Amino acid sequence: MYSAEQRLKTLLVAGLAGNASDYRLFLSELTRHLRGYLRKRIPQLHDDVEDLVQEILLAVHNARHTYRPDEPLTAWVHAIARYKLMDFFRTRARRESLHEPLDEHDDIFAECDDEPADARRDVGKLLGHLPDKQRLSILHVKLQGLSVAEAAQLTGLSESAVKVSIHRGLKALAAHVRRIA
Template identity: 45%
Template sequence: MPREFASRLGTVESELKALWLQAQAGDETAYRDVLGRIARLLRAYLRRRMAGCLDDVEDLVQECLLALHLQRGSYDSTQPLSAWVYAISRHKLIDFWRRNRRYGALNDPIDDVDELLLAGEANEATSHMDLARLLGELPDAQRRAIELTKLEGLSVAEAAARIGMSEGAIRVQVHRGLKRLSLLVKVVI
């Protein structure tokens, strides 16, 4: 299972990059498609980092998409698209925290954000391997529900439609899977 997950991450990256390059060449359909996919990934990424400010996630997603659009000429096609997208979104997130100091105690001080992000980048490859290994311990239904809703950023309805389950079943599988993952993490730590 862990290899399958790592392989899927590579597949998502290559699909996004191919669509982005088609969009850069003038394909409007590819551009809409890639922005939609990136928006879902950004929602998941920002939800995890903005737990105290979930009402602002969609606004920040739109800011990130606008920045991607305005900076699309700066993308180096020899590099992973996701690295470029997340670099821009990290900067937008930092700008958000600076603008919204009212959340102060709920979140890390802005001076620590850069250090936290840098530490996260250093451990990102290891984290992907750890996550893939932990997800591999879950039953398929729980693993798939978590991958779709938490990692790919799909809504419960979208995930249910994609794998042919009811929305309630997806919620149950996610809940049980996250509960099991928390137990697995405690055992590892």
């Protein structure tokens, strides 16, 4: 007695060799297996199963030339089915997110978060109290994430001077914050 894998593989290989009736039988039997596979994975979306089965069958048909008879059929079909299922989920999520009504979210305008903008403004004011060498060194390395070498190249300072400027600038900023706090 053949397993489903062996039977489907035999039918597909015969179909690829030109036997049209075996190929139709392969697609017919594969349909039943795909339907079961999908109903287990998306039981709450029963209406979409048939559409998805048809998409997978079409993908199998279009990719039939890529199947290698020395490889397991199950893995090949599963890869195609899984890809189509993930594509279905992505499309569905995208479509559903577009239909989420705004009026059901009264709390969307309840809070405002200006903190990042306020923090950037405050840091900018604080840096304004520093000499250019310190301000630019801190700006490039600590805020923009450049390396010390890159900051040295931009400012025309040596790498050691950039490091010293950062250290002295941060120390001056800490002292200034303590004075105003």
